[in-house]
Amino acid sequence: MQLIKDKQVIDNTWTYLSNDAELKDGDITVSTSRWLQDKAELLNHKGKVGVRITPESSIDEIVNDLPHIELIELDFPDFADGRLFSHAWLLRNRYQYQGEIRATGNYMSGQVFYLSRVGVNAFSVEKNEDVPAALTALNDFTVKYQ
Amino acid sequence: MYQYNDIDQTLVNERVDQFRRQTEQFLKGELSEDQFRALRLRNGLYIQIHAPMLRIAVPYGLLSSNQLRKLAHISRTYDKSYCHVTTRQNIQFNWPKLEEVPDILAELAEVQMHAIQTSGNCMRNTTSDHLAGVCVDEIEDPRPYCELIRQWTTLHPEFDYLPRKFKIAVSGALHDRAATQFHDIGLHLVKNDAGEIGFRVLVGGGLGRTPIIGQVIKPFLEKKHLLSYLEAILRIYNLFGRRDNKYKARIKILVKESGLNKFSQLVEQEWLIIRENLALSDQRIEQIKAHFTSPAYDLKADKDSTFDLNKQQNLVFATWIKHNTTDHKIPGYRAAFVSLKAPASPPGDMSDAQLDAVADLADRYSFGEIRSTHRQNLILADVKQADLFELWQKLDALQLATPNIGTVTDMICCPGLDFCSLANAGSIGVAKEINEALDDIDYIHDIGDLKINMSGCMNGCAHQSVGHIGILGVDKKGTEWYQITLGGSSENQAAIGERLGPAVAKNEVTKAITTILDVYIKQRREEESFLDTVKRVGISPFKEQVYATN
Numbered sequence: 110m111q112l113i114k115d116k117q118v119i120d121n122t123w124t125y126l127s128n129d130a131e132l133k134d135g136d137i138t139v140s141t142s143r144w145l146q147d148k149a150e151l152l153n154h155k156g157k158v159g160v161r162i163t164p165e166s167s168i169d170e171i172v173n174d175l176p177h178i179e180l181i182e183l184d185f186p187d188f189a190d191g192r193l194f195s196h197a198w199l200l201r202n203r204y205q206y207q208g209e210i211r212a213t214g215n216y217m218s219g220q221v222f223y224l225s226r227v228g229v230n231a232f233s234v235e236k237n238e239d240v241p242a243a244l245t246a247l248n249d250f251t252v253k254y255q
Numbered sequence: 256m257y258q259y260n261d262i263d264q265t266l267v268n269e270r271v272d273q274f275r276r277q278t279e280q281f282l283k284g285e286l287s288e289d290q291f292r293a294l295r296l297r298n299g300l301y302i303q304i305h306a307p308m309l310r311i312a313v314p315y316g317l318l319s320s321n322q323l324r325k326l327a328h329i330s331r332t333y334d335k336s337y338c339h340v341t342t343r344q345n346i347q348f349n350w351p352k353l354e355e356v357p358d359i360l361a362e363l364a365e366v367q368m369h370a371i372q373t374s375g376n377c378m379r380n381t382t383s384d385h386l387a388g389v390c391v392d393e394i395e396d397p398r399p400y401c402e403l404i405r406q407w408t409t410l411h412p413e414f415d416y417l418p419r420k421f422k423i424a425v426s427g428a429l430h431d432r433a434a435t436q437f438h439d440i441g442l443h444l445v446k447n448d449a450g451e452i453g454f455r456v457l458v459g460g461g462l463g464r465t466p467i468i469g470q471v472i473k474p475f476l477e478k479k480h481l482l483s484y485l486e487a488i489l490r491i492y493n494l495f496g497r498r499d500n501k502y503k504a505r506i507k508i509l510v511k512e513s514g515l516n517k518f519s520q521l522v523e524q525e526w527l528i529i530r531e532n533l534a535l536s537d538q539r540i541e542q543i544k545a546h547f548t549s550p551a552y553d554l555k556a557d558k559d560s561t562f563d564l565n566k567q568q569n570l571v572f573a574t575w576i577k578h579n580t581t582d583h584k585i586p587g588y589r590a591a592f593v594s595l596k597a598p599a600s601p602p603g604d605m606s607d608a609q610l611d612a613v614a615d616l617a618d619r620y621s622f623g624e625i626r627s628t629h630r631q632n633l634i635l636a637d638v639k640q641a642d643l644f645e646l647w648q649k650l651d652a653l654q655l656a657t658p659n660i661g662t663v664t665d666m667i668c669c670p671g672l673d674f675c676s677l678a679n680a681g682s683i684g685v686a687k688e689i690n691e692a693l694d695d696i697d698y699i700h701d702i703g704d705l706k707i708n709m710s711g712c713m714n715g716c717a718h719q720s721v722g723h724i725g726i727l728g729v730d731k732k733g734t735e736w737y738q739i740t741l742g743g744s745s746e747n748q749a750a751i752g753e754r755l756g757p758a759v760a761k762n763e764v765t766k767a768i769t770t771i772l773d774v775y776i777k778q779r780r781e782e783e784s785f786l787d788t789v790k791r792v793g794i795s796p797f798k799e800q801v802y803a804t805n
Binding site: 188190198203219227245249253255 | 262265266269270272273276277280285286290293294376406407409410411412413414415416417418490493494498528
């Protein structure tokens with residue numbers, strides 16, 4: 110897996126922690142439910158914490174915690190589910206979230222330009238050979254209406 | 256007419272390049288069928304029974320003569336020398352080759368056209384009144400607002416993957432010719448008590464499987480808040496619209512299930528937060544309005560005397576004037592329909608030669624502009640009365656002067672089973688048979704204002720549920736049957752047609768229609784229209800006769 114962040118290809122240093130996995134040191138991402146449940150413990154953990162959100166997530170639940178969250182991962186179950194576009198927009202624009210917003214899962218390179226416009230600045234790319242297409246697609250347009 | 260600036264042009268050019276890359280990726284096997292499907296749909300490209308179908312956007316139905324010539328060229332070069340005008344004022348090609356579509360889009364970009372967001376679950380082409388700017392009952396020209404909406408909706412990054420498609424229509428006149436009550440959002444320019452003009456906003460209307468009349472969500476919206484209010488509705492819909500069942504995913508279902516009150520509270524809350532940031536300045540509105548100024552009308556056009564003389568001397572011309580032209584705000588001018596409903600031709604179809612010829616007629620008689628209508632015809636909106644006789648002769652020679660606008664043979668009709676992979680039944684053939692049975696133009700004129708809408712499946716592309724007579728093709732164990740509804744209307748007194756009874760077999764549709772017309776003629780009082788008669792007597796008298804004769 111490759112990571113494109115701010116249009117640069119970099120190594121991913123984050124570990125995906127499932128709901129039942131034991132907490133370990135280093136940079137980790139957890140589900141929204143785990144964050145809400147184990148917040149106190151996670152705040153004391155050695156390393157950075159990221160929270161994964163899905164289309165069903167409600168941003169309201171984590172809004173007050175945003176200063177403690179260094180990464181928000183938009184986990185796409187299906188590229189056709191556009192709710193995550195609104196979630197990203199709300200995070201960046203309404204709640205002024207400053208951390209990394211990363212798209213992951215089942216989204217397409219054909220969507221990365223739109224994603225970048227709603228505030229996503231990082232993209233995990235499953236297959237290495239797809240990196241060039243994603244980088245190109247980030248520059249699909251030089252103009253916009255909105 | 257709106258002219259692209261550098262930003263508009265760059266945007267469509269870059270869209271062509273993007274789609275060219277995506278098509279190449281797909282052809283190399285780097286995109287799945289599903290992925291490419293979502294991308295091609297957003298560029299107007301469907302895969303149909305025989306070939307792909309490409310739907311070109313005609314923003315609010317406005318075309319220049321050069322654009323028409325380009326469409327003629329495309330139909331000759333990439334298709335089978337004809338195109339089809341849709342019920343949403345767009346243009347479709349039925350036979351393009353997938354690998355040539357990027358070239359077609361590049362050709363379109365040369366004349367400031369595109370196919371962006373003409374299909375897929377995104378915000379579609381904004382439609383409007385085909386008489387915008389010229390009609391006598393206008394509060395304000397809706398086209399500048401349509402253009403503002405066109406720009407705002409185009410490549411909107413947040414709302415390109417909605418639960419379902421999303422359609423906006425704008426009307427600026429007293430008489431609603433844009434079916435605004437049957438759109439996801441309908442906008443009406445209205446004047447408030449203080450004399451200010453703003454928008455009445457309707458939400459949750461729609462046709463298709465579950466026809467619903469839109470409800471007023473905002474009785475008066477200041478113009479400057481147009482885009483912020485749209486954005487608020489779209490954000491609420493994007494976040495809360497159903498995605499579990501595509502037949503329940505339109506905004507009409509969200510509004511219905513949550514109730515208008517709850518829905519409008521959510522919208523209002525969102526809108527209050529964003530409205531100042533997205534407010535339209537007066538300067539911005541004026542800048543767009545400057546693209547829609549009146550052409551250089553001849554203010555002495557009504558001094559001409561030949562028009563009345565020609566009408567007196569030529570009854571066929573007089574009939575055409577009566578049915579195929581309409582009043583214009585400038586004395587001495589009329590708007591002339593180009594009927595795409597010649598008996599022998601599929602409704603809404605036009606050949607390359609006709610496209611070229613109409614472009615020339617527009618240059619000569621109507622300031623180089625053409626409009627497409629919801630009922631699949633074209634209009635030359637600004638014709639001097641002195642020119643109408645010549646125009647009529649030329650249209651007649653092109654088979655474009657059938658004097659049937661607004662009558663029973665001005666049928667609207669989807670491509671049906673002949674082309675569309677969604678269809679359950681044919682529609683073009685049935686339309687042709689009905690047309691052949693109604694070959695007496697005097698009888699057609701005697702029947703008067705009657706709108707027949709026929710769709711080949713539940714998706715209802717031809718808006719059958721709001722046809723005065725609606726015909727819906729259904730599949731019953733592999734054979735084609737047709738459900739008939741009566742009394743629908745998409746105009747001010749909007750109504751959804753009532754089902755007449757069980758579906759009828761394909762070979763009995765024409766007989767059913769002629770029986771319905773016979774019942775109307777017997778039942779009507781003096782000048783009463785078909786719709787009014789149906790309203791007064793109900794469907795029973797029609798039902799009795801149609802099923803008695805079957």
